[in-house]
Amino acid sequence: MKIVVAVALAAMSVAGLQAAQVEAPQFETNQIETARELRAVALESNLGYEITEDLTTRIGNRLAGSENDARAVEWAVKKLESLGFDRVWTEPATFPTWTREHERVSITSPVEQDLVSLAIGFSPGTPEGGVEAEVVMFDDLAALQAAPAEDVAGKIVFIRKRMERARDGSGYGATVAARSTGSMAAAEKDALALIIRSVGTSTNRFAHTGTMRFDAGSRRIPAAAISNPDADQLERLIKMGEPVRLSVDIGAQVNEPYTSQNVIAEITGSKFPEKIVALGAHLDSWDVGTGAIDDGAGVGIVTAAARIIMEHAERPERSIRVILFAAEEIGLWGGRAWADAHKDNIENYQLAAESDFGAGPVYEISARVSDEAWPVIGAIHAELEMLGIAMGGRTQARGGPDFMPMSIHGLAAADLSQDGTKYFDYHHTENDTFDKIDPAEMAQNVAAYAVLAWLAAQSPVDFGSGPGLVDTSEE
Numbered sequence: 117m118k119i120v121v122a123v124a125l126a127a128m129s130v131a132g133l134q135a136a137q138v139e140a141p142q143f144e145t146n147q148i149e150t151a152r153e154l155r156a157v158a159l160e161s162n163l164g165y166e167i168t169e170d171l172t173t174r175i176g177n178r179l180a181g182s183e184n185d186a187r188a189v190e191w192a193v194k195k196l197e198s199l200g201f202d203r204v205w206t207e208p209a210t211f212p213t214w215t216r217e218h219e220r221v222s223i224t225s226p227v228e229q230d231l232v233s234l235a236i237g238f239s240p241g242t243p244e245g246g247v248e249a250e251v252v253m254f255d256d257l258a259a260l261q262a263a264p265a266e267d268v269a270g271k272i273v274f275i276r277k278r279m280e281r282a283r284d285g286s287g288y289g290a291t292v293a294a295r296s297t298g299s300m301a302a303a304e305k306d307a308l309a310l311i312i313r314s315v316g317t318s319t320n321r322f323a324h325t326g327t328m329r330f331d332a333g334s335r336r337i338p339a340a341a342i343s344n345p346d347a348d349q350l351e352r353l354i355k356m357g358e359p360v361r362l363s364v365d366i367g368a369q370v371n372e373p374y375t376s377q378n379v380i381a382e383i384t385g386s387k388f389p390e391k392i393v394a395l396g397a398h399l400d401s402w403d404v405g406t407g408a409i410d411d412g413a414g415v416g417i418v419t420a421a422a423r424i425i426m427e428h429a430e431r432p433e434r435s436i437r438v439i440l441f442a443a444e445e446i447g448l449w450g451g452r453a454w455a456d457a458h459k460d461n462i463e464n465y466q467l468a469a470e471s472d473f474g475a476g477p478v479y480e481i482s483a484r485v486s487d488e489a490w491p492v493i494g495a496i497h498a499e500l501e502m503l504g505i506a507m508g509g510r511t512q513a514r515g516g517p518d519f520m521p522m523s524i525h526g527l528a529a530a531d532l533s534q535d536g537t538k539y540f541d542y543h544h545t546e547n548d549t550f551d552k553i554d555p556a557e558m559a560q561n562v563a564a565y566a567v568l569a570w571l572a573a574q575s576p577v578d579f580g581s582g583p584g585l586v587d588t589s590e591e
């Protein structure tokens with residue numbers, strides 16, 4: 117009797133499971149077939165690579181607010197129009213701007229040695245001729261914050277914290293605070309200047325720039341990052357015990373606010389044109405290198421994915437938009453302007469996903485969508501699996517930095533996590549150039565975005581807005 121009951125219960129649970137599977141929203145067979153066709157075409161296509169080559173060669177680096185920013189916006193409008201999108205337009209974003217003039221960091225005593233350096237974005241300049249003083253070294257930002265002011269006043273602060281290499285780039289968030297807020301922290305204790313070990317993983321002599329944050333009215337001091345081998349050298353010298361002196365000479369300007377543009381292109385949906393799958397990347401870059409991995413690669417990946425859908429699929433049911441954001445690097449200004457302009461319309465956004473982590477292969481998909489939509493993400497993952505992409509699960513996916521300001525309001529988002537093992541060797545350096553991109557890896561990215569965007573646009577259910585994001589972002 118007991119055995120019979122157990123069998124009956126087992127049979128019921130199988131039936132129950134099957135019923136649940138039948139009730140879960142399903143794609144139509146032809147929609148899945150199209151996803152597979154898009155995947156195959158994208159893997160054979162060089163389009164993403166060619167778009168990135170064109171941007172980084174024709175325009176070069178694209179610091180927000182620079183002449184090249186305007187040239188890049190013009191390039192993007194023409195490129196998207198030439199690719200045949202239904203609509204291409206721009207939306208403004210206004211932000212403060214900063215110009216690098218020069219930087220020179222040198223050890224002056226007990227030996228003389230020039231250090232490879234880059235000023236940090238929004239660093240003020242030093243007085244004419246620079247500053248020269250004894251250096252005081254700290255393990256990290258917290259150690260500087262905890263130090264008595266008299267140990268710091270009149271000195272040059274050096275923060276030696278080392279970024280760890282990781283596939284998911286997690287070493288960045290653990291290290292970047294010294295760059296983001298170190299200048300303000302050192303200014304509070306009347307230091308003359310701040311030098312940090314580069315937030316990067318390279319052992320080559322390239323310094324990694326990036327932006328600093330500042331509160332209105334707060335005091336900042338001149339700040340620069342030195343290359344990692346130079347940071348090693350400085351640290352060894354300090355540990356030998358003799359006082360070490362540095363000179364720091366930075367020329368830089370904070371300029372009047374500038375208005376750039378988010379450049380947006382749309383494939384208008386056939387059935388629900390007001391519903392939008394948003395693919396993002398940022399058009400601006402740092403003023404060094406040519407902004408190839410950050411984020412010329414993302415521009416190529418999402419633009420090519422949308423173009424391949426236009427060419428090889430029927431018109432999607434929902435609209436697909438490519439959004440090339442302005443001024444990400446200096447403070448997510450394009451993403452913030454976009455969120456301000458569109459947050460009242462958030463329920464019309466089906467899904468957001470930004471590519472802003474180079475062109476390393478995508479290894480995982482995660483998403484933040486409503487309960488009802490969650491099984492659809494599983495069905496999309498099934499079509500991504502042959503690209504080597506694992507299911508990362510239901511997470512605090514933010515959809516990328518530029519979607520973060522809208523994700524806070526509950527924008528449904530997916531992260532296609534890229535292998536970032538090598539990304540921080542080049543990030544924000546003179547060495548971020550087109551040769552660092554592998555065309556086959558980039559094609560895998562394009563395939564993943566094409567499958568995701570197509571199926572999200574055809575989904576039997578709206579993805580809805582899940583709970584708002586709770587994390588914060590670093591540029």
Ligand SMILES: [Zn+2]
Nearest residue numbers: 398410411472
């Ligand atoms: Zn970026």
